[in-house]
Amino acid sequence: MVDTLHITGKTRLYAIIGDPIAQVRSPEVFTARFAAAGIDAVLIPAHVPADRFDAIVPALLALGNLDGLLVTVPFKARMVPFATRLGETSQVVGAINALRREPDDSWTADMFDGKGFVNGARRKGVRLEGRSVLLFGAGGAGSAVAYALAEAGVRAICIVDPMQDRSGHLVARLQRAFPECSFETRNRQTTFDMIVNASPVGMSPEDGLPGEIGALRAGTIVGDVVITENPTALIRHGGAHGCICITGRDMHAGQLDVLMAFFGADRQPGGSGGDPARVTVKAG
Amino acid sequence: MVDTLHITGKTRLYAIIGDPIAQVRSPEVFTARFAAAGIDAVLIPAHVPADRFDAIVPALLALGNLDGLLVTVPFKARMVPFATRLGETSQVVGAINALRREPDDSWTADMFDGKGFVNGARRKGVRLEGRSVLLFGAGGAGSAVAYALAEAGVRAICIVDPMQDRSGHLVARLQRAFPECSFETRNRQTTFDMIVNASPVGMSPEDGLPGEIGALRAGTIVGDVVITENPTALIRHGGAHGCICITGRDMHAGQLDVLMAFFGADRQPGGSGGDPARVTVKAG
Structure with missing residues (x-):
């Protein structure tokens, strides 16, 4: 049974853009988070065909009631020129996965x-801290993971x-x-403390x-940014050796709070003081 | 308490475009209708600033997961060139308020x-049947009401x-x-059987x-297409004379079933036979 949805003319919009789009989990997760925070907003999936990307994106950003955007495959790098300013991570990484309207x-935007x-x-x-890491993939996800691991010490x-x-x-x-x-x-090297896949290998069930x-x-840590129904070969391999494994779903879940803060949507409306809601982003 | 919303990456989109948009009731009404019909779709409000209309509309229509569009003030006439084909009413009226993806x-599109x-x-x-009507307003709404009244006899x-x-x-x-x-x-004439306002007069509370x-x-029928919180002066006047009154909300409610049929969304998925779901529209 589908719950009754509550969307009115006043509801604010967030969207995730990607091609394809049916696999994304953000609409479910963020719409529930907005509701839990008492914020009248929904996050919708927006299927932007890659060959229409440059025409569609400025139009979406011009919608008067769109407050934020998430960006997924294959647009994380292509989206950069559409942001007015970039956070520190995205300046180094050259890719973004979230934008908010000021x-x-x-x-x-930032990554x-x-x-x-x-x-x-x-x-x-x-x-x-102190680990040596072998990282596969220098694309948007790989760049972002490398940046964050270096930042983490x-x-x-x-x-x-x-x-x-x-x-x-x-x-x-x-x-x-x-x-x-x-x-x-x-x-x-022949051994590392941590092995992370941020390449597309593993998206297909046949991948090794x-x-x-x-x-x-x-004691080796194994990570894979690929989000699939079943564990990737790398995660299965790590699990078989008794390693702690960090999956694409862990990466997704690990940024929910940060993204809600970035959107300025992490507090109950009318809630009492506390820290400023938004993650600050330095202008590029 | 806001119900938990259920929107996933697979959810299909419908949108209503207008400027302003906060006053529209379709997102609430149609999203509930889709849910009741077991259809995984939502209708979202899309605030299209009038000065960006020509750039935004083609981009919205290019979204791969957008299946339909409702159109409200001030775009019902401006939207016509963006439709591939027009139903009979909209060909005469020169305005549309709904489009569906084929x-x-x-x-x-049709009106x-x-x-x-x-x-x-x-x-x-x-x-x-047989009534004589005085109708104020020859814009999109007035044209549509005139067409439908003539069709009704x-x-x-x-x-x-x-x-x-x-x-x-x-x-x-x-x-x-x-x-x-x-x-x-x-x-x-000095008397009519029916008085209908389809002009903007009444949108402001001070209007007479x-x-x-x-x-x-x-026995005079009084109608007003204007949708407001409180009755318009014309509706109040009709009520004071004991007239049957048809309001903008009645007009809105009166097209819900027709629009659901136009969208092909009026039947339970997997439901048994019956008439073809969609209202047929002759190509223009």
Whole structure:
């Protein structure tokens, strides 16, 4: 039985854009969060065909009652030019997954996938400080995860991507932002403290491991940003070795609070004081 | 207490566009109707600022998961060129208030305000056949109401509008479509069987009557398409004379079933046979 939905002419809109869109979970999760916070808003799925992206996005941002946008595959990098200002993470990462409308109708954007992954790891009791990480994928998700892991204090990150240029450019940017962390693009070590997949490998049920991962110990942390019905090969492999595993769902769940705060939607309306609701984002 | 909303990545979208938008009631009403019919769809309010209309509308129609659109003030006439084909009413009236996506991604449109008004009148037991009508307003709503009243068998309609050209053109089009009904643009009679306001007069609480209405008898039918919190001056005047009154809300309620049928959303999924779900619309 479907509950009676309560949407009126005054209800504010948030949307998630992607192509395809049917697989996204944000509409369910955020609409429930808005309701729980007493906020008259819904988050709708908006299927933006990739070949119409450049025409549709400015029109969506011009809707007078749209207050925020989430961005998923394949638009996290393409969306960047449509933001008025970028948070620190997205400036280094070159991708965004959330935008919010400001009172002057400008759009502030940032990338929260990495923070979500780190929060997901911490919720499972993982201490990140001092670890050496092997990371597959230097795209939007990989960049964001690398940024957040460096920010969380890991010692070293080896970023492997079939497009060597891409991982090289990313490593150069990250090295400037985090001089105390060591970055490289070639896997010279045989063992790491942490193995993370942020490549698309694993999206198809037939996919195997994202690359050469070396020997797993029980203390190795295994992570995969891919969200699938069943665990990816990498997560199954980690589980079989008794490793703590951080999944794409953990990454998604780990950024809910942060995104609600970014949207300024994390407090009951009329609630008493406390910290400013919004995550501040430095202008780029 | 707000019910928990159930919107997922698979939920199909309908939207109502207008400027302003907060006053519309369709999101509430249609979202509840979709839920009651077991259809996974919501109708959202989309505030389209009038100065961005031409850029926003094609983008909305390009969203892959948008199945239908309702159109309200001030876009009912401006929306016409964006439809792939027009139903009979909208071809004469020159305005539309609903569009549906076809399987080939084209858009079929028609105008249902008039049908809603006629249905609202019939639900109050009003017999329309043979009546003489004084109608204020030759815009989108007035045109639609005139068309539907003629179709319902009224004898004569006098259409009064400050823009004489507009009422003149409308009368010419209607006369061709309904040769058996008599149309005119000047109020020469002193009494009519039915007085209907389809002009904007009444939207502001300070507004008086829409024009010279002559003497009201208890048998006179009084109608007003304006939707307001409190009755308009015309409706109050009719009520004071013991007249049956048809309000903007009656017009709105009177087209719900027709619009659900137009959207092909009037049957339980998997329900047994019966008539084809959709109202057929002849290509223009």
